[in-house]
Structures are given as C-alpha cells and as structure tokens.
C-alpha cells in the first residue's frame with residue numbers, strides 16, 4: 001500500500017528545469033528522495049546525493065515560480081570509494097622479526113602442525129556426522 005500523502009520536506013529545481021519535491025521516507029533510514037513531474041522519482045541513497053538534496057532544497061511552501069528562477073545545479077559526480085588519506089604506517093613488528101640467534105631452533109615446527117590438525121579433524125568429523133544425521137532422518 002502506498003501512502004496517500006508523502007512527507008514533502010522541501011522543493012528544488014530539477015536538472016530538467018521542472019520544480020521537484022524533496023520527500024522523506026517514513027521508514028528505515030528516513031532517506032530523502034525527489035519527485036519531478038518530468039523525471040519521476042529519484043531514490044538515490046548515496047550520502048553525496050542525500051547531502052546535496054538536504055543542502056539545496058528550499059522550504060516546501062516556496063512558490064513554484066520562485067523555485068523556477070533558482071539556478072539549476074546537480075550533485076557533482078564523485079568517487080564514492082575515495083579512501084581517506086591515510087599515511088602509510090610501518091608496522092613495528094616487522095622490525096623485530098630479525099632474530100639471528102634463534103634461527104637454528106627449528107624443532108618447534110612439527111608441534112605447530114599437529115596442533116592445527118586436531119581441531120581441523122574434529123571439524124570435518126562434525127560435518128560428516130551432521131550430514132549422516134540429516135540423511136538418516138530424511
């Protein structure tokens with residue numbers, strides 16, 4: 001069921017020149033969307049477009065002829081995935097790996113191997129048991 005009266009929070013001049021309504025959804029994240037009589041509904045939910053609508057809309061009771069004189073502008077395309085400028089950090093742990101005095105001690109290696117095999121074996125054993133269980137009761 002569609003709500004008969006959408007919540008109009010503002011108006012804007014559409015890229016096509018028409019006056020469009022900026023509406024707000026009544027559920028979820030209360031996202032804005034626009035309705036233009038020519039372009040119809042625009043439901044882009046990216047933060048960039050949402051901010052653009054919020055920052056550029058005018059009061060919903062603004063006369064259409066006033067809005068029609070507003071400059072046409074559109075959200076500039078942006079790289080949504082632009083990462084924050086994080087300086088490369090050298091991990092201190094890398095510097096401590098260099099320990100020539102302990103290079104000869106390799107006896108610990110097999111211990112680590114068997115320590116890993118036991119839980120893996122149990123894991124697959126449990127899977128096989130589950131499959132068998134399911135098959136038996138099908």
Ligand SMILES: [Zn+2]
Nearest residue numbers: 014016036039
């Ligand atoms: Zn339009």
